[in-house]
Amino acid sequence: MSVAVKEKETILNFLDGDFGTVSNIPTIAGVNEKGAGNISEFPFPKKKDEDWRFTDLRSISRNHFVPVADAGAEPVGDISKHYLPEAKNSRLVFVNGEFNTELSSTEDIPEEVIVGNMAAYGDNEILQKHLGKYTNYDQDQDVFAALNDANFKDGTFIYVPKETKVEAPIHILNIFTDAQKAFYATPRVLFVGEAYSKATIVEEHIALVENEYLNVTVNEFKLFEGAHVHHARIQRDSKKANHISRPLAHLDKYAEYHSYTICLGAKLFRNDPRVVQNDEEVDFTIDGLVLIDGEQIADTHSAIDHRHWHAKSHQLHKVVVNDNAHSIFNGKIFVREDSQKIDSFQENRNLLLSENGTVNTKPQLEIFSDDVLCSHGATIGHLNEDEVFYLHSRGLTKKKARELLVYAFTLESIETMEVESVHKLLLEEVVKYTSRDEEFVAVGKD
Amino acid sequence: MLEIKNLHASVEGEDEQILKGVNLTINKGEIHAIMGPNGSGKSTLAKVVSGHPEYEVTEGEILFEGEDVTELDADERAHLGMFLAFQYPIEVPGITNRTLLRESYNTIARENDREELDPLEFDDYLKERLEVIDMKDEFLERSINTGFSGGEKKKNEVFQMAVLNPKLAFMDETDSGLDIDALKIVSDGINKIAGPENAIVLITHYQRLLNYITPDYVHVMMNGKIVKSAGKELALELEDQGYEQLEKEFSVNGEAQ
Numbered sequence: 001m002s003v004a005v006k007e008k009e010t011i012l013n014f015l016d017g018d019f020g021t022v023s024n025i026p027t028i029a030g031v032n033e034k035g036a037g038n039i040s041e042f043p044f045p046k047k048k049d050e051d052w053r054f055t056d057l058r059s060i061s062r063n064h065f066v067p068v069a070d071a072g073a074e075p076v077g078d079i080s081k082h083y084l085p086e087a088k089n090s091r092l093v094f095v096n097g098e099f100n101t102e103l104s105s106t107e108d109i110p111e112e113v114i115v116g117n118m119a120a121y122g123d124n125e126i127l128q129k130h131l132g133k134y135t136n137y138d139q140d141q142d143v144f145a146a147l148n149d150a151n152f153k154d155g156t157f158i159y160v161p162k163e164t165k166v167e168a169p170i171h172i173l174n175i176f177t178d179a180q181k182a183f184y185a186t187p188r189v190l191f192v193g194e195a196y197s198k199a200t201i202v203e204e205h206i207a208l209v210e211n212e213y214l215n216v217t218v219n220e221f222k223l224f225e226g227a228h229v230h231h232a233r234i235q236r237d238s239k240k241a242n243h244i245s246r247p248l249a250h251l252d253k254y255a256e257y258h259s260y261t262i263c264l265g266a267k268l269f270r271n272d273p274r275v276v277q278n279d280e281e282v283d284f285t286i287d288g289l290v291l292i293d294g295e296q297i298a299d300t301h302s303a304i305d306h307r308h309w310h311a312k313s314h315q316l317h318k319v320v321v322n323d324n325a326h327s328i329f330n331g332k333i334f335v336r337e338d339s340q341k342i343d344s345f346q347e348n349r350n351l352l353l354s355e356n357g358t359v360n361t362k363p364q365l366e367i368f369s370d371d372v373l374c375s376h377g378a379t380i381g382h383l384n385e386d387e388v389f390y391l392h393s394r395g396l397t398k399k400k401a402r403e404l405l406v407y408a409f410t411l412e413s414i415e416t417m418e419v420e421s422v423h424k425l426l427l428e429e430v431v432k433y434t435s436r437d438e439e440f441v442a443v444g445k446d
Numbered sequence: 447m448l449e450i451k452n453l454h455a456s457v458e459g460e461d462e463q464i465l466k467g468v469n470l471t472i473n474k475g476e477i478h479a480i481m482g483p484n485g486s487g488k489s490t491l492a493k494v495v496s497g498h499p500e501y502e503v504t505e506g507e508i509l510f511e512g513e514d515v516t517e518l519d520a521d522e523r524a525h526l527g528m529f530l531a532f533q534y535p536i537e538v539p540g541i542t543n544r545t546l547l548r549e550s551y552n553t554i555a556r557e558n559d560r561e562e563l564d565p566l567e568f569d570d571y572l573k574e575r576l577e578v579i580d581m582k583d584e585f586l587e588r589s590i591n592t593g594f595s596g597g598e599k600k601k602n603e604v605f606q607m608a609v610l611n612p613k614l615a616f617m618d619e620t621d622s623g624l625d626i627d628a629l630k631i632v633s634d635g636i637n638k639i640a641g642p643e644n645a646i647v648l649i650t651h652y653q654r655l656l657n658y659i660t661p662d663y664v665h666v667m668m669n670g671k672i673v674k675s676a677g678k679e680l681a682l683e684l685e686d687q688g689y690e691q692l693e694k695e696f697s698v699n700g701e702a703q
Binding site for chain 2: 391393395
């Protein structure tokens with residue numbers, strides 16, 4: 001009698017690649033090797049896994065992805081319309097995950113600051129010291145972080161020395177072009193901010209056409225004492241693409257980290273932001289704004305880890321869902337034993353514009369200290385029909401009234417954008433989202 | 447200007463009639479007051495005239511400048527020049543007074559083939575109209591009614607009316623909840639807006655608003671009908687005698703005759 005042993009399903013079932021090849025830069029090669037081991041070990045997520053209960057991964061598991069080199073990807077062409085005027089000469093461009101020297105420009109970066117691609121800094125001690133030291137996704141057997149670890153040979157490296165302010169926002173522009181085959185790319189960011197340094201980062205993901213790909217990003221942000229970072233993340237991937245994102249920030253004493261993730265694109269977006277409080281007196285934000293429609297899925301599983309006294313953390317996650325789209329929010333907040341005087345705020349507000357949209361939301365607070373102030377809330381609702389009628393009675397069509405109300409719902413999240421052109425861009429995106437040609441699908445009664 | 451004929455209405459989907467045959471004619475240049483006890487149908491009348499989707503007209507018609515508007519949407523009625531000042535103005539967080547009014551003003555202008563105002567022209571116009579209710583510029587930047595006091599909300603309704611300049615305004619209990627100062631400002635505002643080319647209908651529970659605004663006609667509503675109409679002296683009569691006398695006169699077993 002023979003027993004059929006079902007082979008374990010890993011992410012390798014859904015993609016081609018030679019993960020025995022490692023970078024010729026020892027620091028990167030070390031991470032590659034660890035990743036290569038993990039991707040063949042870590043099981044691909046299933047519905048029965050608590051962290052993946054609501055997330056439909058079929059857009060990955062029913063597809064097959066090849067390395068960019070084998071995908072027959074189109075060249076990039078002129079992308080200057082995606083440049084930010086404020087970051088004219090402080091921009092790094094990655095095309096399908098690969099660094100593009102010609103399109104990048106870092107002239108405005110002060111000499112003592114590093115803004116460049118990792119592969120060019122193989123000998124750099126700071127890179128060697130910090131790369132791969134902060135992500136903790138392995139502890140959850142995260143196949144996607146493992147894929148990034150195994151595959152990246154280059155990435156963004158930013159180093160801001162002590163008491164230095166980078167005036168211009170640093171624009172990390174990830175561009176995806178059309179290709180003959182679905183491919184995967186693994187953008188990677190290492191940011192190291194020394195004591196009392198200050199920088200603004202705008203991280204964008206933009207598809208030039210609506211094609212299929214798998215974008216797996218890992219960000220490591222290390223902020224030393226009193227370092228201050230404003231981090232805008234704008235995801236405008238193709239609506240056929242999958243974007244799995246693992247941004248982590250590791251904060252020392254007095255550090256301030258404020259991140260704002262805007263989700264507009266992707267068929268499947270899974271974002272697992274994490275913040276680790278590594279010392280006392282930190283202040284951080286991980287806000288999100290999600291505008292989805294059609295068949296889009298946007299899933300945020302955040303984890304905030306308060307490990308020391310005195311922290312202020314803020315998380316406002318706003319979601320608008322139309323058509324058959326599906327939003328998932330799971331917000332973990334940990335307050336460890338003897339981490340007193342924590343002031344933590346979490347709110348998830350969901351606006352459902354259609355009958356068929358789905359929202360799953362779960363605040364998850366695990367508090368092991370007694371002198372903390374933690375508030376959380378989640379709401380799911382349709383547009384308020386009294387508000388619609390009020391505007392309607394003032395001469396606005398119902399459609400216009402609803403557009404204005406959706407616009408107003410999103411504004412709070414957008415107003416936090418420090419970079420003016422990003423602010424303007426997002427306002428335009430919101431208008432585009434709210435004023436689609438079709439009527440809004442049934443919202444309350446007409 | 448407005449002709450309401452034998453108007454019957456119920457809450458959408460329900461059988462019970464709230465308006466049971468209202469007849470009312472309003473000409474331009476007139477100010478009317480509709481009074482009556484709670485639950486008499488005053489507010490329902492205002493909502494039905496403005497096109498509120500909660501109500502269904504089951505019989506009768508509403509003619510505005512000769513046109514049957516009974517089936518029109520609320521925005522189409524606004525385009526024609528009809529306006530409802532809400533009894534409970536709605537808070538709309540995130541949209542400023544300025545944004546709503548510009549959208550509203552320009553939509554109505556467009557529908558009437560009048561020229562739209564650009565943001566600068568509109569700002570000048572808004573500032574001039576603010577004087578009607580004695581409000582400061584900052585008022586324009588605030589989210590609609592959000593966190594406003596009761597008095598500010600009512601002032602905002604009058605301000606919207608001053609900006610949109612409707613031909614016919616139904617003002618649903620615009621006086622209720624106002625302290626004496628706010629009542630004076632609100633009534634002053636309404637008096638400034640009232641003119642030979644427009645008409646105003648004040649729906650009120652109390653006579654005190656009519657100390658400041660002199661109506662041409664006073665109507666008493668009871669049980670879904672207008673049971674009595676007369677000149678301004680009727681309001682004083684009601685203040686003296688209350689509604690009991692009229693209730694006895696017009697009601698048998700709770701049914702209006």
